[in-house]
Structures are given as C-alpha cells and as structure tokens.
Amino acid sequence: MIQPSDISAWRIRHKQANTSPAASCLSVAILLMSSSLCFAQPVTIHVDNFTFTPVETTVAPGTTITWVNDDDIPHTVVATDGTFKSKALDTEDQFTVTMTEPGEYVYFCSLHPRMTGKIIVKAP
Ligand SMILES: [Cu+2]
Numbered sequence: 001m002i003q004p005s006d007i008s009a010w011r012i013r014h015k016q017a018n019t020s021p022a023a024s025c026l027s028v029a030i031l032l033m034s035s036s037l038c039f040a041q042p043v044t045i046h047v048d049n050f051t052f053t054p055v056e057t058t059v060a061p062g063t064t065i066t067w068v069n070d071d072d073i074p075h076t077v078v079a080t081d082g083t084f085k086s087k088a089l090d091t092e093d094q095f096t097v098t099m100t101e102p103g104e105y106v107y108f109c110s111l112h113p114r115m116t117g118k119i120i121v122k123a124p
Pocket of ligand 1: 076111
C-alpha cells in the first residue's frame with residue numbers, strides 16, 4: 001500500500017527530474033531578486049574571412065561573449081573605448097568578456113582596423 005508520504009516523495013523526485021533550465025533559472029532569480037541573469041545567454045562571435053559574425057549583436061547585461069578565430073590568420077578584438085582588448089588570437093583561439101554595463105561598444109581588429117563590430121548591451 002502506498003502511503004501519502006511516499007506520494008509526496010515521488011512528486012518531489014518527479015518534479016526535480018522534470019525541472020527545466022528555465023524553471024531553475026527562475027527559481028534562482030527569485031532567490032537573488034534579480035531577473036537579468038536569466039536572460040544572459042552566452043553569445044559566440046565568429047571571426048573569419050576578415051569579418052566578425054554577427055557584426056552587431058544586442059545582449060542583456062551580464063552576458064558572456066566569446067570570440068572564436070576561425071580564420072587562418074591572427075586577429076584581435078579591441079573595444080574603441082578600451083572596455084576590452086584581446087591579445088592576437090591565432091586560429092581557433094578564443095577571447096571571452098562578460099558585458100555588465102549597458103551601452104554600445106564598437107570594437108575592431110587592431111591588426112586589420114577595417115574589421116569592426118558592435119555590441120549593444122541593453123536590459124531586456
Ligand atoms: Cu584581423
């Protein structure tokens with residue numbers, strides 16, 4: 001015979017097993033009294049053929065952005081206002097920053113200054 005306590009234990013296990021990442025995030029957000037963390041999905045920007053792709057991207061504050069050099073020559077990632085600056089990235093090297101302050105950040109490759117991109121940090 002199943003006791004009521006068995007059912008509630010099963011429910012707890014069942015609930016945990018089916019908790020989605022979004023639901024977990026929501027719980028964490030309620031705990032922290034902050035919703036901005038939940039919308040900060042990491043973003044990857046590819047560097048290839050002298051181009052940043054996507055060339056412009058809008059993210060929430062707290063978003064981690066990773067540039068990956070898919071090109072066969074080195075590139076850098078340098079913000080015009082000095083917010084971030086990578087070393088020369090060889091093929092397959094990565095550079096990661098976390099953007100916390102809202103604003104518009106234009107960046108370029110210091111080796112090939114015509115390569116530019118833009119990150120817009122904006123609360124959702
Ligand atoms: Cu470059």
